[in-house]
Amino acid sequence: MESLIRSSSLAGFENLVRQYGVNPITLLEKAGILPAQLRDPDSFVVYAHYLELLELAAQACDEPCFGLKLGASQSMSTVGLIGAYMSRQPKILDALNVAQKYIYLHAEGIVLNLALLGQTSCEVRFVRLSDEKHEFEQKSQLAVCLVNKILKELVGPKWRADKVCLRQSVAVKQRPLFNKVLNCEVEFNSDVDAIYFSSAFLSYKPQLNDAILDTLIADQLELQRLNKLPDEMLQIEGAMKMLLATGECNKENTAKSVGLHPKKLQRILTEHNTSYRQLLDEVRKSEAMRLLQQKHINMTDLALRLGYAELSIFSRRFKLWFGMSPTEWQHNLR
Secondary structure, three states: OOEEEEEEHOOOOHHHHHHHHHHHHHHHHHHHHHHHHOOOOEEEEHHHHHHHHHHHHHHHHHHHHHHHHHHHOHHHHHHOOOHHHHHHOOHHHHHHHHHHHHHHEEEEOOEEEEEEEEEEEEEEEOOOOOOOOOOHHHHHHHHHHHHHHHHHHOOOOOOOOOEOOOOOOOOOOHHHHHHHHOOOOOEOOOOOOOOOOEEEHOOOOOOOHHHHHHHHHHHHHHHHHOOOOOOHHHHHHHHHHHHOOOOOOOOHHHHHHHHOOOOHHHHHHHHOOOOOHHHHHHHHHOOOOOHHHHOOOHHHHHHHHHOOOHHHHHHHHHHHHOOOHHHHHHHOOO
């Protein structure tokens, strides 16, 4: 399976692209990402497709600083549970250690390394941000900008990096924008992608700190770490759930959502002794049971969310599953 990244990494993408008069749907489809994948921030998109999308957007918008601008529009919520857990650490040092440990759960292609440089300076280095010096420049801009933004949220108004280093080069006229957004000196054509700042910040208490949720968040993160990313079948099922309400839940779109060729998807299903139709039926069945536990759900809305064109079609299918109507099944829960 391909490497993945949470779709929240594209938060703000559609709005930013539209500001340049470009259709984001066209770019998403060209990069192999279904628009429906952006509706759930905790779903995953194929990492290679994400990289391609950022570069396509920079070209289509004629904006060499696209990644920087997108990163500036994002926040700690972009990294989801990881950001929440970082904000609840006793010190910034602990928050950065959380980021080092769990960042791959947000994006498999990024590794952060924190290092002390002497007595007064720290370095957060981005490892594997680019395979070659000028490759995926938009991703580098976005990642460095987002981490700088998260540190600002955690530290508060006093935050200011000493310097940001980027391996890429930019035109002279674009440099003031980097300095303005990152609020520090920016060095280009560097050997590393990194943020440098005073080690004094490491002892700061994060601005947001709610110890009540610490245990819950830590347990959830540890469970994700142990399980890593969803296995093949869970990824396929997750894609199906996401696509049900769009009316586009077919084998081709499901395969695209998890970065597979439809024939490869079929081989995986065969290895698990099932077919696409059988698995889709099981996903619909489990989703129907889950949604019916919501007491006031509208049955027509439920049918549409499961990908059925009419309530009567869903009702007939439900009766084949359980021998009763959805309303009767829901009544028996009381």
